[in-house]
Amino acid sequence: MSNTYSEVWDLDVFFEGGSDSPAFAEHLKSAGKDIASFKKEVESWQPADKKSEGERLASLVEMFDGAARKVRQAGAFVSCLHAQNTADKKAGQLKSAVTELSASLQTALTIFDQKLSSFSESVWEELVQEGLLQELRFVLTERRERAAEKLSEKEESAINALSVDGYHSWGQMYDLLVGNTKINYKEESLSVGQAANKLSDADRSVRKEIFAQWEKAWGENEDAFAKTLNHLAGFRLNVYKLRGWEDVLKEPLDINRMKKETLDAMWEVISDNKEPFVQFLNRKAKLLGLEKLSWYDLDAPIGGTESKMSYQEGAEFIIENFEQFGKEKADFAKMAFENNWIEAEDRPGKAPGGFHTFFPESSQSRIFMTYSGTPSNVSTLAHELGHGFHTYAMRDLHLLNRNYAMNVAETASTFAEMIVSDASVKNAKTKEEKLSLLEDKIQRSVALLMNIHSRFLFETKFYEERKQGVVTAERLGELMGNAQTEAYGGALDQYHPLFWASKLHFFITGVPFYNFPYTFGYLFSLGIYAMAQEEGKGYEEKYIALLKDSASMTVEDLAQKHLNVDLTKKDFWEKAVRMCVEDVEEFMALIEE
Numbered sequence: 001m002s003n004t005y006s007e008v009w010d011l012d013v014f015f016e017g018g019s020d021s022p023a024f025a026e027h028l029k030s031a032g033k034d035i036a037s038f039k040k041e042v043e044s045w046q047p048a049d050k051k052s053e054g055e056r057l058a059s060l061v062e063m064f065d066g067a068a069r070k071v072r073q074a075g076a077f078v079s080c081l082h083a084q085n086t087a088d089k090k091a092g093q094l095k096s097a098v099t100e101l102s103a104s105l106q107t108a109l110t111i112f113d114q115k116l117s118s119f120s121e122s123v124w125e126e127l128v129q130e131g132l133l134q135e136l137r138f139v140l141t142e143r144r145e146r147a148a149e150k151l152s153e154k155e156e157s158a159i160n161a162l163s164v165d166g167y168h169s170w171g172q173m174y175d176l177l178v179g180n181t182k183i184n185y186k187e188e189s190l191s192v193g194q195a196a197n198k199l200s201d202a203d204r205s206v207r208k209e210i211f212a213q214w215e216k217a218w219g220e221n222e223d224a225f226a227k228t229l230n231h232l233a234g235f236r237l238n239v240y241k242l243r244g245w246e247d248v249l250k251e252p253l254d255i256n257r258m259k260k261e262t263l264d265a266m267w268e269v270i271s272d273n274k275e276p277f278v279q280f281l282n283r284k285a286k287l288l289g290l291e292k293l294s295w296y297d298l299d300a301p302i303g304g305t306e307s308k309m310s311y312q313e314g315a316e317f318i319i320e321n322f323e324q325f326g327k328e329k330a331d332f333a334k335m336a337f338e339n340n341w342i343e344a345e346d347r348p349g350k351a352p353g354g355f356h357t358f359f360p361e362s363s364q365s366r367i368f369m370t371y372s373g374t375p376s377n378v379s380t381l382a383h384e385l386g387h388g389f390h391t392y393a394m395r396d397l398h399l400l401n402r403n404y405a406m407n408v409a410e411t412a413s414t415f416a417e418m419i420v421s422d423a424s425v426k427n428a429k430t431k432e433e434k435l436s437l438l439e440d441k442i443q444r445s446v447a448l449l450m451n452i453h454s455r456f457l458f459e460t461k462f463y464e465e466r467k468q469g470v471v472t473a474e475r476l477g478e479l480m481g482n483a484q485t486e487a488y489g490g491a492l493d494q495y496h497p498l499f500w501a502s503k504l505h506f507f508i509t510g511v512p513f514y515n516f517p518y519t520f521g522y523l524f525s526l527g528i529y530a531m532a533q534e535e536g537k538g539y540e541e542k543y544i545a546l547l548k549d550s551a552s553m554t555v556e557d558l559a560q561k562h563l564n565v566d567l568t569k570k571d572f573w574e575k576a577v578r579m580c581v582e583d584v585e586e587f588m589a590l591i592e593e
Contacts, residue, residue: 003337003338004312005311005312005315005337005338005340005342006340007311007342007343007344007345007371008340008343008344008345009080009084009340009341009342009343009366009367009368010339010340010341011077011080011081011084011366013362013364014073014077014359014362014364015027015077018081018088018091019081019088019090019091019094020090024074024077024094027070027073027074028074028094028097028098028101030070031067031070031071031074031101032101032104034063034066034067034070035067035071035101035104035105035108036104037063037067038060038063038064038066038067038105038108039104039107039108039111041059041060041063042060042108042111042112042115043111045060045115047115047118047119049118049119049120049123050123051123051126051127053119053127054127054130054131054133057127057133058131058132058133060112061132061133061136061140061400062132064108064109064112064400065398065399065400067105067108068105068360068399069360069361069399070361071098071101071102071105072358072359072360073359073360073361073362074098074101075098075102075357076357076358076359076366077359078091078094078095078098079095079355079357080343080357080366080368081094082095082175082351083343083350083351083355083368084343084350084351084368085349085350086175086178086179086191086349086350086351087179087349092172092175092176095172095175096169096172099164099168099169099172100164103160103161103163103164103168106160107157107160107161109143110147110150110153110156110157110160111153111157112143113143113144113146113147113150114147114152114153114156116140116143116144116147117144117145117147117148119144124141124144128140128141132398135398135401136398136400136401138401138552138553139400139401139403139551139552140400142257146254149243149245150243151242151243155242159239159242163235163509166235167232167235167236167509168509170228170231170232170235170507170509171232171507171508171509173224173228174225174228174504174507175351177221177224177225177228178192178351178352178504179351181217181218181221182217183195183210183213183214183217184213184217185198185209185210185213189348190348191348191349191350191351191352192217192352192502193350193351193352193353193370194346194348194350194370195210195213195214196352196353197346197370197372197374197377198210199211199214199296199299200299200300200301200374200376201300202300202301204288204297204300207296207297207300208294208296210296211294211295211296214502215496215498218498218501218502219498221501222473222477222498222501223473225473225500225501226471226472226473226476226501228507229462229476229500229501229506229507230466230470230471232507232509233462233463233466234466234470236248236512237463237466237467248460248463248464248512248513249263249460249513251512252511252512252513252516255405255406255511255512256405256406256407256516256517256520256555257405257553257554257555258405258407258520258554258555258556259554259556259567259568261568262520262555262556262567262568263516263520265567265568265569265570265573266516266519266520266523266567266573267453267456267516268570269570269573269574269577270449270453270519270573270577271453273449273574273577273581274449274450274489275489276581276584276585277442277445277446277449277450277489277491277580277584278488278489278490278491279584279588280442280446280584280587280588281293281298281446281488281491281492282491283587283588283591284297284302284439285297287302287591288300288302291493292491292492292493293491293492293493294492294493294494295484295492295494295495295496296494298443298446298492299376299443301436301439301440302435302436302439307375307433307436307437308373308374309373309375309377309378310373311344311371311373314371314373314377314378314381315333315337315381317378317420317423317424318333318378318381318382318385318420319333319334319337320423321419321420321423322385322416322419322420324419324423324537325419325532325537325539325540326537326539326540326543327540328389328393328540328544329389329416329540332385332388332389332392333385333389336365336367336385336388339364341364341365341366341367341388342366342367342368342369342381342384343366343367343368343369344367344369344370344371344381345370345371346370346371346372347370350370351368352370352504353369353504354367354368354369354370354380354381354383354384355367355368355369355384356368356384356385356387356388356391356413358388358391360399363395365387365388365391365392367381367384367385367387367388368384369381369384375421375424375436375437375440376440376443378420378424379417379420379421379440379444382416382417382419382420382421383413383414383416383417384413385416386412386413386414386415386416386417387409387412387413389412389416389547390404390409390412390413390547390550393544393547393548394547394548394550394551397548397551401551401552402551403551404550404551405517405550405551405555406511406514406517406521407516407517407520407521407524407555408521408524408550408551408555408558409517409521410517410518410520410521410522410525411520411521411524411525411528411550412521412525412547412550413521414444414448414521414522414525415525415528415529415532415543417444418525418526418529419529421437421440421441421444422441424437424440424441425437425438425441431590431593434590435587435590435591438583438586438587438590439587441583442580442583442584442587444522445522445580445583445584448518448519448522448523449519449577449580450487450488450489451487452515452516452518452519453487453519454480454483454484454486454487454488454499455483455499455503455505455506455515456513456515456516456519457482457483457486457487458479458480458483458484458499458500459506459513459515461479461482461483462476462479462500465479476500476501477497477498477500478497479500480495480496480497480498480499480500481495481497484496484497484499520555523573523576523577524555524559524567524576526576526579526580527559527563527565527572527575527576528543528546528562528563530575530579531563542562545562546558546562549561549562555567556568559572
């Protein structure tokens with residue numbers, strides 16, 4: 001191996017000293033000053049309905065840009081501190097401080113957006129014809145249109161102020177509860193991240209025991225989790241009601257720059273094509289010697305053993321296969337490994353899951369996960385590097401033109417994942433290894449087309465019931481069980497009714513309905529991946545062009561421009577799902593040999 005890559009990231013390059021960093025304390029003060037200056041300028045601005053306002057508007061945009069960079073830098077740092085050590089209480093306090101800064105910036109932006117909406121259509125069209133404003137035309141027009149759909153400046157500012165303790169703090173309460181949740185296994189006290197990794201253990205008795213302890217741990221605090229979820233949803237619904245928004249999907253669809261027709265077409269095609277995946281799960285049950293799979297068998301390796309890759313091997317494998325797609329992607333991954341941008345060490349006290357975050361003032365990414373050598377871990381690592389490459393591809397754009405929505409964010413990550421999982425299957429040395437790796441690839445389809453679907457079904461039903469009043473922990477379990485039964489086509493004999501409590505995504509305050517964008521990104525990336533396979537290495541340039549456009553147009557326009565497809569029609573989604581079904585068919589054929 002040419003390099004030995006560290007499994008621990010470097011955060012000192014940003015602010016030395018972790019949560020006690022004096023430099024970070026100064027950064028927070030500086031961010032507060034920048035926000036205050038921006039807010040003062042915005043408040044004093046009384047825009048005339050004339051083209052001559054263009055210069056002042058451009059100046060305000062740059063002030064916003066500077067303040068936003070500082071707040072995002074702070075948010076990324078605090079997220080990393082908390083994830084690497086959930087017992088870091090100072091990091092929790094700093095998170096609250098960053099939340100207050102974000103709310104303060106949002107208040108200033110609310111005033112700014114309202115003033116954007118005061119321009120007449122004709123003057124606005126003149127304003128965005130040249131220079132910086134022309135470059136930012138899409139995002140500024142989007143802000144102006146969204147502002148017109150909201151309440152008055154004063155009312156929206158009040159909502160932002162109240163959200164610090166009345167909304168975001170409930171999300172932080174969830175983080176606190178999870179940080180204190182321990183899964184007891186034999187003589188060990190595991191973090192939820194460590195326990196989750198054991199749900200893919202080859203020994204069913206291990207999985208069964210871990211799952212029993214998992215359910216017990218989440219169940220012990222279910223009332224607190226239910227209270228938290230109810231308050232989050234209640235706050236959101238009250239805001240929607242004040243704005244006159246009846247459909248709970250309005251905001252998530254707006255955020256994802258996506259039409260309802262597109263979402264409906266996608267889920268309809270998925271619902272119509274569940275049968276092959278049900279058959280796959282039934283066949284997997286037989287391979288494991290079971291009548292039916294239980295929830296804790298979903299990630300079980302077939303054949304009783306599972307191939308393992310050390311972190312070093314996983315890194316080299318990812319770089320090597322990114323290279324088959326394009327040089328820029330491979331060079332980015334190499335840079336991330338060599339410069340210690342990744343926190344992957346398997347140790348107690350870390351937060352569960354994985355994420356990518358970006359430090360805009362430093363133009364660097366950081367990736368968080370817990371790596372234990374499974375094929376799934378390698379895929380997760382590739383997935384997060386895909387997110388990193390997305391931000392890297394946009395590095396020369398204005399910050400406002402880099403705010404891509406979650407659904408296209410998941411496109412870049414799942415595209416990267418696809419490269420690595422396909423390579424794993426092709427490089428398999430034996431039939432058994434190929435089956436195991438192909439099964440891991442199909443599991444991704446099961447997760448995105450069944451698990452995520454269950455989350456969407458659950459959350460949709462939960463919000464409808466929450467409109468009528470508080471939903472009990474018991475009822476949340478029923479809703480979750482029903483959603484999982486429907487989404488998995490009844491393929492399992494035991495589900496995970498406390499999934500609503502154990503899944504962070506239901507408690508995220510920044511983005512409502514943190515589910516369907518994953519499925520969109522997965523299937524959208526399949527369409528792009530098919531084109532990439534047809535064109536070979538030369539496609540990387542076109543791929544980067546698509547990523548660069550991903551924050552400055554709707555997903556429907558993005559697909560039309562770069563793929564020449566209509567996302568509101570079923571055709572595209574049927575072709576994408578068909579690619580997933582082909583993996584199942586290959587698996588079934590291999591079993592019969």
